[in-house]
Amino acid sequence: MSLDVFNTPEVQDLLKAATNIAGSEGNPRFKQILNRLLSDLFKAIDDLDITPDEVWAGVNYLNQLGRDGEAALLAAGLGLEKFLDVRMDHEDKLAGLDGGTPRTIEGPLYVAGAPVQDGAARIDLDPDTDAGPLVIRGVVRDTSGAPLANAVVECWHANSKGFYSHFDPTGAQTDFNLRGAVRTDSEGKYEFRTLMPVGYGCPPQGATQQLLDALGRHGNRPAHVHLFVSADQQRKLTTQFNIEGDPLIWDDFAYATREALIPPVTDKTGGAELGLKTDAYKEIEFDVVLTGLLQGKDNQVVNRLRASAQA
Numbered sequence: 204m205s206l207d208v209f210n211t212p213e214v215q216d217l218l219k220a221a222t223n224i225a226g227s228e229g230n231p232r233f234k235q236i237l238n239r240l241l242s243d244l245f246k247a248i249d250d251l252d253i254t255p256d257e258v259w260a261g262v263n264y265l266n267q268l269g270r271d272g273e274a275a276l277l278a279a280g281l282g283l284e285k286f287l288d289v290r291m292d293h294e295d296k297l298a299g300l301d302g303g304t305p306r307t308i309e310g311p312l313y314v315a316g317a318p319v320q321d322g323a324a325r326i327d328l329d330p331d332t333d334a335g336p337l338v339i340r341g342v343v344r345d346t347s348g349a350p351l352a353n354a355v356v357e358c359w360h361a362n363s364k365g366f367y368s369h370f371d372p373t374g375a376q377t378d379f380n381l382r383g384a385v386r387t388d389s390e391g392k393y394e395f396r397t398l399m400p401v402g403y404g405c406p407p408q409g410a411t412q413q414l415l416d417a418l419g420r421h422g423n424r425p426a427h428v429h430l431f432v433s434a435d436q437q438r439k440l441t442t443q444f445n446i447e448g449d450p451l452i453w454d455d456f457a458y459a460t461r462e463a464l465i466p467p468v469t470d471k472t473g474g475a476e477l478g479l480k481t482d483a484y485k486e487i488e489f490d491v492v493l494t495g496l497l498q499g500k501d502n503q504v505v506n507r508l509r510a511s512a513q514a
């Protein structure tokens with residue numbers, strides 16, 4: 204049954220009034236966006252004959268999502284964050300930009316404030332008996348292939364339980380465990396000494412998982428490592444790589460996997476000299492190519508609310 208009240212003057216006037224679209228007060232951009240979103244919602248209610256019970260279930264869901272602090276997690280799980288990447292990729296293509304390391308989503312678990320160290324950093328600050336040592340290293344270059352000295356590589360990832368420091372529900376980690384920042388050396392090289400991560404799963408009792416359950420979806424990510432890479436005159440890159448072999452690589456609930464972001468994992472020995480907890484360790488070489496500013500500007504910097512801490 205479609206009641207089709209959407210196009211009546213009463214409803215159209217209601218939309219205009221509710222968003223003060225004809226008024227001079229308020230933020231014009233915000234009014235434009237809210238008018239469109241509210242209008243699309245009203246239309247969907249009409250078209251799908253969404254019942255009052257369903258509307259109130261949705262409203263209460265938003266309250267629960269907020270109480271759980273999971274709105275940004277849900278944005279990742281619904282592909283909204285990926286969609287923003289698709290749009291930025293397309294914008295780059297239209298601008299004739301290619302050759303850089305692909306971007307992929309930031310996710311909701313970055314913490315600002317890790318101290319920047321020169322060349323290499325040990326970032327496993329807390330013991331984790333279930334995780335073996337991992338060295339992540341590579342070279343940062345520009346699109347001409349020239350190494351970039353003094354680029355800053357920030358890195359964050361989960362522990363052997365799939366938990367991130369600062370957001371760990373068990374309280375087991377100190378603030379900057381498995382998080383660090385390194386300034387590349389004169390050859391553009393960076394290195395992180397750390398532990399092998401395990402994939403993240405949404406909090407099982409949280410609002411995001413509740414919604415995913417209703418969709419018949421899981422809320423898991425393959426093991427991965429996040430990176431922000433920035434350098435003078437280059438655009439700041441937000442990316443991640445996956446740990447090769449993880450069965451969820453092509454079944455990520457947040458859709459972050461990309462072909463070029465699955466570097467091989469190599470078995471190495473000599474960990475003792477590097478100060479690692481065992482002599483045998485895994486190594487991932489992940490070189491990064493940054494793209495230059497567009498008309499003097501970095502058009503891929505994203506401003507969003509981020510956690511921060513003091514190391």
Ligand code: MBD
Pocket residue numbers: 276279308309310311312403424457459
């Ligand atoms: C993560 O670790 C993550 O990277 C994303 C995108 C969402 C939830 C947890």
Ligand code: FE
Pocket residue numbers: 310312360403427429
């Ligand atoms: Fe993550």
